[in-house]
Every structure is written in structure tokens, then in C-alpha cells.
Amino acid sequence: MAGASSGHVDPTGILVEANLHLADYIIVAPVVVPVLFGALLLMLRGKTRWHGQIAILAMALLALSTGLLLQRVSAEGPVTMTMGRWLPPFGISFSVDIAGALLAFVSSLIALTGAVYAASTTTTLERRYGFYPFFMLMMAGVSGAFLTGDIFNLYVWFEVLLISSFGMIVLGSEQRQLDGTMKYAFLNLVATTLFLIATGLLYGLLGTLNMADIWQKLNASGDPGSAARAGPVTTIAILYLLAFSMKAAAFPLNFWLPASYHTPKFLVSALFAGLLTKVGVYSLLRVLLMLFAQERLVLADTIAWVAAFTMLAGVFGALAQSEIRRILGYLVISGIGTMMAGLAVGSLTAITGLMVYAVHSMIVMTALYLAAGIMARLSQTSSLSASGGLYAASPWLAAAFLILAFSVSGLPPTSGFWGKFVLVRASVESGAWWLAFVILLSGLLTTIAIFRVWIFAFWRGGPQDTPDGAEAWKVEPLEKAYRQGAFLALGALVLLTLAIGLMPEALLSTSADAARGLLYPGDYIGSVFGGGQ
């Protein structure tokens, strides 16, 4: 059967012939490692004692592999591996450029701190419900989405991370969690369906799903009126914009995020806020900026308006809320708006700023949710009016939250400053003064919203109606293991945002390279078709 004939087929022109070295497998390692560990933890679901440690090991390996990948891509340019040895565009390719590798690396660092936080804070019940397998498989989905070079495969990784995130968000099965999960699940499924419809139309139009091949077919002649562009390309681009904006929680499709992110455990909110919406932003970059560059120019005004409204809706929402996690949820949305402003401008500087801001936002939003988790654990509530006196309870937490508050508002000396600085400069350069103004305004309002949290929760002597000068705070002391794990994770993220703020050169130059790779994807295309690996 297959055996008898396969020896005689000439593989030239059908199969990839180059030999690979062990080092080439870091292209797939960020997906294979979490899948293997996720499956392992699923098998060990009855014996949960070592889950935390195994997860830390897995995330450390993930961070190591994505770090090596980023280093390699920065040095050598984009790399491609096509699964099953089939030549692209027929095989499913993993094509990694600097943008994908950078975001995959930062997300794996966040996952590592998340695993450290989880190891000391998850209960046995949560482990038995399968928190860790879901966590690992979600990371496989996130890494896969950042690394894949095939648009249908991107859809598959979205599904993987979405289904795992359903499991994580409903963990505990409280009524309000089910309520949040329904909103989250339904709206995300609608977005995924739009994504699938757009991909179906695109495949019908061009007959290919490989992103490099799509780019070639759309831009082959360089003529905007070419045969490929005669089809409904703009419609497809708008469908993608809609689907990914919904995933990223951009205005007016942002309402699902604050309605669901305050219900699960704090660590889950932190991971979602740090990772999932950024996958949406990355997909917008990859698809709209790289593949549909001409259509993005047509849609630039629309995207700018969406960005402005998203920023403002986010900060006004944050000002109106009184529960810490709802405030943070709105700040996530505001950050998405800031990134979309970069997409709307679309110049090299703007995309550089976008990448810097995305990295910053991943770190800071995760850290803020983790800090909110510790605050809620200390004061046994996450309502602002009922908390207070936390400065006396934990000065270190107050200091960490203060730094994060500076960072999320975009003030120096933190990472938030650089992202906003570059984005504002790019907007002004391209003549979009009003967009620069909105970015700065949203920064100002964010300052008010987040310092309101700091003043109420830390500075005030006790809950609402405590007289001035009095100290009426009461806190639950933390167990030693909880304190160590939680503060280690939070401290690492705070140091990271400070380090980027003080020494931004490395991130700025990597982001500029990433932006160049997205705007001029010649090397990316070359890594897929130019001889292949």
C-alpha cells in the first residue's frame, strides 16, 4: 500500500527537501511544549499536588523557547517551518517575524509570572477542576496565534485559546461567573464566526490560505485594479476588522469585556487582560496592516474614529465604576483604543509605538489585576467604597500599585510613557492632531481613574465614612506561601515596566524592526517561498 509506492515518488517540487537542525524546532516549540504539558496535567488531574511546579517548569521552557526564537529572528530575519514537509502554500506554515516573536516572548513571560502566582494561590478544588490544563492549552493557543503563517490556522488557534478560556472563566461555577461566561462566550463566538466567514470568502477569492501567498496574490502586480482586487477585497477586510476589533474589545463592541472580566478568579482576569485582547490586536496588525495594506488606507479614518471612541469609552467607563476589576477592565479597553490609534496612522513610527504600547499594556494590565487580587485578598472585598487602609497593611503593595498607576497613565519613568510618546509623535507627524489630543486626554483621565483607586484603597484610613485622620482598617493577614508567590510575580512585572521605562532602547529598536517587518514583508514572504526550510 503506502509503503510500497512511497519509496519511488520523486519528492522534488512536492516536499521540502532541506534538512533541519535541532535549533530549527524552536519555531514549533512554543506550541508543542504547552500542548504536551497540558496533556500531561490532564492525565494527572487526580493528583494535583505538583501541578503548580510542573506548570512553572512548562512556562519557563516556553519563555526560554520564545526568547531563543526572538533572538534568532532578530539576528536572521523571519523563519518558516511548514508542517508535514509539504511545500507552502499547501502545508500549514509557521512563519515567525519579529512582531510575532516579540509578542510571543512577552506573553510567555506573563504566563511564567502567572504560573508563579498560581502555584501559591490556587486551591485544590480549582486544580481538580482543571485550571492548569486549561492554562497550558490557552498558552498553546496564544503562542500558535502569534507564530502561525496561515490564516485558517490562526482561526484554529483562536478556537483553542477561546475554548480553554471558557474553561478558565467558568472555573468555580458561581452564578455571576456563569452570567459573565455567557456574555463572553456568546460575543466571542459571534466574532469567531465573522472571522471564519471572512476567511471562507478570502479562500473563495484567492484559493489560498497561506498569508505570504495571500500577500503575493493581492500585491503581485502592484496595481490597485488588478484581477485579485476586482473581488470583494474591501468587504473581506471590513469583516476582518469587525471580527478582530470585537476580539480586542474595541468600541462599539467593547461591552463584553467589563461584563465578564470581573467574575473569574483574579489570576484568570489578569491573564485574559494581558494576553487575549492583545491577540486580537496582533491579528489586526497581521491581517489589516500586512495583508490588506491598501484597504487599511481606505479604512484609516474609520479606524481612527473607532480608536478615539474606544479610548474615551474606556476611560469614562473607568471613571464611572466603583469595583476595582471593572475599572481595570475599562482601562484595558482604553489601552486597546490607544493601540488602534497606531493602526489608524499606520506609519513606521506609529506601528513602532503600537508594538511598544502592546508590550507595555500586556505587562501592566496583568500586574494591575494581580495587584487587585492581593488587595481583594487583604481587604476581603474589591469594592472601592468598602476598602481602605491598605497602605498601612502593606506598604510594598502600595508602592507597586503606585508604579503601575504611573505606568498605565503613561507617565515616566515607566514603560507606558514610551509607547504613548511614540504614538503621539507619530500622530502629530502624520497631521492627525486631534488623535494625538485624544491619546493625551485619555492618559489624563486614566490618571484620575487609577489614582482614585490608589487614594481610596491605600491612602484612606479605612472604608467609606471613616473620619479623616482615623484608622479603621482591618485586613486579613496573608499566608506565607501566598505572600511569597504573589509578591514575586507582581514584583517581577513591576520591575519589568520600570526597566523598560528607564532603558527603552532595546524594546524601541526591536519594535521598530517589528514594524518594518509588518510594513515591508518582503523577508517574510521570502522565508516562506525563498527556498523554504
Next chain:
Amino acid sequence: MNTIIFRTVAPYLTALMVVFSVFILLRGHNDPGGGFIGGLIAASAFAIYGIANGVAPVRRALYFHPITLAGFGLFLAACAGLPSILAGVPFLTGLWVFPTVFGVELALSTPLFFDIGVYFVVVGSITAIALGLEDRMEN
């Protein structure tokens, strides 16, 4: 279902269906069949056993929790990609060996192990859902 005919037949039917599912799984490489459909057949076999005799005997007979089986399947499928590292070809490339066992040439390949992995994922997850629903019906 409390008919004595069904309860008597169910164990034999289940055994037959599981054997058939393995046959479908192995047939799948070159003919219609494969891990997914084989897994569905096996899962429906366990569902039938559960309807006839209750959920507890099925769980006892399976020994492993269905979700554990699914995890094992995922692990096996992911591992099926790893031999390609040794061969220096891209991940998940189909690799074949043809050992002769008792004078019969066997065609063993990484796609086979991938398919067995799919089989276990489908058996595990569908059986978990079916048993969960049947549990609810009994109470």
C-alpha cells in the same frame, strides 16, 4: 432502560463495537475510517453500556477517567510529531518503518500514532459528555 434483553445484550454489543472501532481506526490510513470515526463508535459503545447498566459500571470498566483518556490521546498525538526531530524534517512529517513480525510486513508510521491519539481524544471527551448526561438522567 430496564428491559432484560437490552441489559443482557449490551455487554456483548459494547465489546463488539469497541473491536469494530479499533478495526475502523486501523483501516483509516488508506480507506474510509480513522481515529475520529473510530473514536465516535467506541464512545457510543460506552454510552450504550451506560444506558443499559448505569454509569457506575462503565466508569469501573473504563478504569481511567474519560478525561484522562482524552489527555493521553492529546499527549500521544503531540508526541507523534517529535520523531521528525530525529529525522531532521519539519514537525509532524509522516515517517514510516516497515518491520517484519512473524513473516508479516507491518507498516508503522507517525500518522498512525497521531490517529490513535485522535481516537483517544474523541473516546475520552465524548464518553465524558455522554456519561455526564446519563448521570444527570439517573438522578
